[in-house]
Amino acid sequence: MNDTAIQVPQRGNITSVPPATPPDAPRQPLTKKELSADHPTWCPGCGDFAVLALYFKLVEKRKLWHEKIATVAGIGCSSRFPYFVQAHGAHFIHGRALPFASGISLSRPDLHVFVFGGDGDAYSIGGNHLTHTARKNIKMTYVVMDNWVYGLTKKQTSPTSPLGFKSKTDGSGAIDQPINPMKQLIAAGASFVARATHTNPNHLLQMMEAAMDHDGFSVIECLSECVEFYEGAFDASNPRKGGKFETVPASHDVTDEVAAYKLADAPFPGYFGVFYKSGRPTKNALEAKINADARLKVAGKKDWEILQATFDRLK
Amino acid sequence: MSESIVTPPVNGGTAKVSKISEAVIRFAGNSQDGIQAIGGFLARLAGRSEQEVMTFMTIPATISGGPSIFQVRIGSGEVLSAGDEADVLVAFYPHSYEEHIGALRKGGIVLYDSDHVQPNPEWEKQYRHVAVPITSRTVEAIGGTAKDKGKNIFTLGLVAKMFDLNVPKLERLISERFGGKDESVVRSAMSAFHAGYGYSLGEVLETFQFREPARKDRQQVVMTGNEALAYGLIAAGIRFGAAYPITPWSEVMEILRRELPKYGGTFVQCEDEIASACMAIGAGWAGRVAVTGSSGPGISLKGEAIGWAVMAEVPLVVCDIQRGGPATGLPTNVEQSDLNIACYGGHGDSPRVVIAPVGVEDCFYTAIEAVNIARKYSVPVIILSDQSIATRIEAMEEPKLEKLCQDLTPDLSAVADYTPYPLDGTVTPRLAAGTPILSGKYPISTGLEHDEGGHPSGAPKMHLQMTARRRRKLQTLAAQLPQPQVYGPPEGNILLLGWGSTQGPIREAVDRARAAGDSVSALNLRHLNPLPPGLENIFAGFNHVLVVEANDEGIYGYGQLAGILRARFCLPKIIGLNKTDGLTWRVGEILERVKSDVAAGLRRL
Ligand SMILES: Cc1ncc(C[n+]2csc(CCOP(=O)(O)OP(=O)(O)O)c2C)c(N)n1
Ligand code: SF4
Ligand SMILES: [Mg+2]
Numbered sequence: 001m002n003d004t005a006i007q008v009p010q011r012g013n014i015t016s017v018p019p020a021t022p023p024d025a026p027r028q029p030l031t032k033k034e035l036s037a038d039h040p041t042w043c044p045g046c047g048d049f050a051v052l053a054l055y056f057k058l059v060e061k062r063k064l065w066h067e068k069i070a071t072v073a074g075i076g077c078s079s080r081f082p083y084f085v086q087a088h089g090a091h092f093i094h095g096r097a098l099p100f101a102s103g104i105s106l107s108r109p110d111l112h113v114f115v116f117g118g119d120g121d122a123y124s125i126g127g128n129h130l131t132h133t134a135r136k137n138i139k140m141t142y143v144v145m146d147n148w149v150y151g152l153t154k155k156q157t158s159p160t161s162p163l164g165f166k167s168k169t170d171g172s173g174a175i176d177q178p179i180n181p182m183k184q185l186i187a188a189g190a191s192f193v194a195r196a197t198h199t200n201p202n203h204l205l206q207m208m209e210a211a212m213d214h215d216g217f218s219v220i221e222c223l224s225e226c227v228e229f230y231e232g233a234f235d236a237s238n239p240r241k242g243g244k245f246e247t248v249p250a251s252h253d254v255t256d257e258v259a260a261y262k263l264a265d266a267p268f269p270g271y272f273g274v275f276y277k278s279g280r281p282t283k284n285a286l287e288a289k290i291n292a293d294a295r296l297k298v299a300g301k302k303d304w305e306i307l308q309a310t311f312d313r314l315k
Numbered sequence: 316m317s318e319s320i321v322t323p324p325v326n327g328g329t330a331k332v333s334k335i336s337e338a339v340i341r342f343a344g345n346s347q348d349g350i351q352a353i354g355g356f357l358a359r360l361a362g363r364s365e366q367e368v369m370t371f372m373t374i375p376a377t378i379s380g381g382p383s384i385f386q387v388r389i390g391s392g393e394v395l396s397a398g399d400e401a402d403v404l405v406a407f408y409p410h411s412y413e414e415h416i417g418a419l420r421k422g423g424i425v426l427y428d429s430d431h432v433q434p435n436p437e438w439e440k441q442y443r444h445v446a447v448p449i450t451s452r453t454v455e456a457i458g459g460t461a462k463d464k465g466k467n468i469f470t471l472g473l474v475a476k477m478f479d480l481n482v483p484k485l486e487r488l489i490s491e492r493f494g495g496k497d498e499s500v501v502r503s504a505m506s507a508f509h510a511g512y513g514y515s516l517g518e519v520l521e522t523f524q525f526r527e528p529a530r531k532d533r534q535q536v537v538m539t540g541n542e543a544l545a546y547g548l549i550a551a552g553i554r555f556g557a558a559y560p561i562t563p564w565s566e567v568m569e570i571l572r573r574e575l576p577k578y579g580g581t582f583v584q585c586e587d588e589i590a591s592a593c594m595a596i597g598a599g600w601a602g603r604v605a606v607t608g609s610s611g612p613g614i615s616l617k618g619e620a621i622g623w624a625v626m627a628e629v630p631l632v633v634c635d636i637q638r639g640g641p642a643t644g645l646p647t648n649v650e651q652s653d654l655n656i657a658c659y660g661g662h663g664d665s666p667r668v669v670i671a672p673v674g675v676e677d678c679f680y681t682a683i684e685a686v687n688i689a690r691k692y693s694v695p696v697i698i699l700s701d702q703s704i705a706t707r708i709e710a711m712e713e714p715k716l717e718k719l720c721q722d723l724t725p726d727l728s729a730v731a732d733y734t735p736y737p738l739d740g741t742v743t744p745r746l747a748a749g750t751p752i753l754s755g756k757y758p759i760s761t762g763l764e765h766d767e768g769g770h771p772s773g774a775p776k777m778h779l780q781m782t783a784r785r786r787r788k789l790q791t792l793a794a795q796l797p798q799p800q801v802y803g804p805p806e807g808n809i810l811l812l813g814w815g816s817t818q819g820p821i822r823e824a825v826d827r828a829r830a831a832g833d834s835v836s837a838l839n840l841r842h843l844n845p846l847p848p849g850l851e852n853i854f855a856g857f858n859h860v861l862v863v864e865a866n867d868e869g870i871y872g873y874g875q876l877a878g879i880l881r882a883r884f885c886l887p888k889i890i891g892l893n894k895t896d897g898l899t900w901r902v903g904e905i906l907e908r909v910k911s912d913v914a915a916g917l918r919r920l
Contacts, residue, residue, distance in 0.1 A: 008690055011744055011746070012691070013742075013743065014746060015731075016728040017753060019751060066752070082336055088748035089759045091760070093593070093619055093623050099557075099591070099594040100594065101595060101598060103596065103598035103601065104601040106581055107597075107598040107601050107603065128587065128590075129590055277571075283469070287576075288574050291579055294577045302720075306577050307720060308716050310558075311546070311576070311714075314536045314537055314542070315362060
């Protein structure tokens with residue numbers, strides 16, 4: 001048979017250049033200007049702007065570099081996020097951002113993986129992926145920008161639309177019981193579950209930092225108002241609109257799953273902050289352990305020699 | 316046993332030894348009898364003896380067992396298929412005897428377990444019957460506790476005697492196979508083997524000896540198509556994969572899950588096929604081609620994600636181990652009916668590459684080729700294997716691994732600037748995430764139509780140009796593919812055209828037809844999308860092009876490849892030869908169908 005495969009140079013016609021600064025040299029944090037890419041296409045007043053601004057702040061504050069972050073999203077208004085960020089990014093397909101991001105996380109431990117998307121993306125079409133990414137505890141940070149409606153497709157009922165919400169698919173008001181995202185996330189086994197809202201930027205940034213620092217699958221359920229199709233949805237959580245922003249009680253034990261579940265039971269506007277956190281090992285770490293053990297047995301062998309040993313057993 | 320000197324059984328005299336160049340042996344029993352293991356031993360032995368070997372098996376779809384067969388064809392010359400007719404049938408039960416006697420050639424030998432099978436006097440006139448109390452002799456040899464266990468190894472001993480097989484080599488294979496277990500397991504296996512070997516067949520039967528095979532300059536390795544595919548992917552440098560189990564694909568993912576950690580790689584079992592396609596694409600996006608795979612039903616689920624990989628130009632390898640469809644169909648049978656979904660199963664215009672390996676050995680090399688096309692052209696490549704290649708065992712020349720194994724660790728050194736989708740037609744490989752881009756302009760990968768940098772653009776001209784860009788990559792590839800070689804004379808009356816796993820039986824059909832004086836040649840395509848160059852010229856040399864496929868003849872009278880070829884070449888002389896019985900094409904079947912089609916004036920419909 002043909003012993004010589006087609007030789008494909010690693011990067012084809014792309015040429016390498018020396019890095020701008022030596023790898024260890026101190027670097028200035030990236031500015032908002034350096035981080036901004038396309039001009040956001042969201043409606044003026046959309047809650048998603050706040051999430052983007054705080055993501056920039058996070059990258060700046062925590063001195064992350066363009067090349068070290070991966071910004072991933074599914075499909076929806078909120079999912080247009082990666083276009084607005086100057087970094088390696090992917091605008092994937094509806095509901096499947098998590099498995100895509102898992103592929104990055106599990107093969108590239110050197111990257112920070114951030115995923116953004118809407119409530120339909122997360123809890124409806126992507127619901128099963130959410131469950132399994134949580135269960136596997138794959139390291140990444142996921143911000144669900146929940147506006148209780150399908151924004152991009154112009155006002156259909158979403159899995160978080162409250163009963164009675166009038167949409168183009170529920171003319172006389174939604175009749176299907178909405179999902180409680182916090183309960184869903186806790187039950188699925190997400191190892192960091194927090195709740196935030198776009199109207200409290202300081203708190204949202206705090207949550208983003210804590211989520212990023214968490215070694216595991218960290219999720220922020222972030223209320224993000226759709227001013228176009230669900231105006232005023234979250235007024236009851238916004239003190240400036242006469243609502244109440246109440247943080248998780250200081251006495252709450254974030255490692256207590258049942259207590260977290262109870263917190264999630266509070267009627268809207270409920271609590272904001274970290275509901276649940278667990279230090280159980282990530283899939284990333286568990287796979288790395290399997291690999292380390294397997295590598296030990298083939299220590300010092302080149303890849304082709306490992307395969308040769310397998311072939312020798314097939315003779 | 317072509318070329319064998321077949322003489323009637325010698326009654327009472329000394330057994331006769333005949334030189335043969337090949338033999339087809341079919342074992343029929345139930346799946347829990349370990350029939351597959353006998354086949355495995357014989358195949359491995361043949362591999363170690365530089366003989367050619369090919370096997371064929373059926374496994375019941377239910378886990379609780381059921382009828383199962385394993386057929387092995389061993390030869391000193393080239394073995395192209397698992398053989399149409401068996402020379403020897405080993406029947407464990409009445410149902411094995413009754414259902415498979417028809418697969419035995421007239422005058423062939425049926426070795427039956429006389430503890431279970433009552434021979435049929437009518438058949439005794441047509442086939443040579445040899446009664447062996449397999450069950451009781453096995454129990455005698457290894458003790459009565461292990462119900463039904465060990466019959467297979469006893470039978471292996473019988474066959475070893477009958478075909479004068481190399482006993483020390485078989486003993487080594489047995490101890491290798493059972494070596495990891497309890498000492499007593501190896502001991503009873505050896506006892507069973509020697510009881511079978513020592514069982515006196517001599518009085519009733521001649522024995523056979525294979526002619527010395529031509530010496531090969533390389534050692535042989537023996538494996539199934541699924542193994543060859545998995546190891547080919549590893550050799551190619553694949554270090555990440557994701558999938559969901561489904562027969563007959565599962566074995567590939569099981570091997571990769573077990574083996575990849577040794578190479579620092581990871582294989583993830585996902586919640587479904589959608590997630591697994593997406594995860595593999597994510598890993599490919601992050602810098603290294605990744606693999607996903609399935610069989611028909613799962614391939615349907617991967618469709619949307621594959622479309623994204625086409626649009627965003629992210630490399631991906633998708634294995635489709637075809638089985639009978641649609642829906643759950645025939646989960647453990649063979650069919651070549653996923654060609655259309657492989658080539659066209661995407662929404663929008665979504666050109667992707669489709670390659671079909673023609674046999675076990677080719678699975679290994681196709682995997683490497685697929686990976687390299689995927690990364691060179693940043694495109695999804697679908698490997699269309701099928702149940703028959705996946706499960707059969709063949710001996711192949713040992714690949715030169717040191718030369719073949721590739722390191723695909725992504726290069727993350729900085730670049731000045733990067734344009735992922737240039738409109739000048741340049742084929743640009745993906746730049747791995749993590750690469751610093753000094754211009755500060757980072758690319759975005761998207762499923763929306765986009766401009767050269769990946770930013771969304773719905774401009775009519777952009778969609779036109781970008782659609783053409785994606786199509787041109789395949790046209791560029793097509794121009795570089797090797798011209799396929801005709802098997803047999805390049806001109807003649809009939810060209811039998813096939814793809815994938817039918818290569819062996821089609822070539823054997825050509826050999827037989829030519830030996831009978833008919834003007835028949837063959838062509839087997841590996842590259843199905845895009846098609847390789849030079850087909851017009853080949854077709855011009857023949858009066859008729861009969862496309863042999865294991866799929867339905869369709870509403871208009873031709874199968875899936877025939878349909879593609881007719882659309883491409885507008886030649887009415889391209890005619891379909893189809894079947895959907897879930898079994899591989901047998902050589903005799905092809906010849907009969909060609910004959911009846913020729914008799915019908917080759918005009919159907
Ligand atoms: C497979 C598939 N089905 C449907 C759609 C259409 N679609 C796009 S976004 C969307 C819902 C978006 O809602 P959400 O995820 O809540 O995001 P939002 O726009 O509200 O931010 C739908 C149904 C699609 N793009 N792909
Ligand atoms: S439609 Fe709603 S969610 Fe979409 S951009 Fe406008 S305000 Fe935001
Ligand atoms: Mg929404």
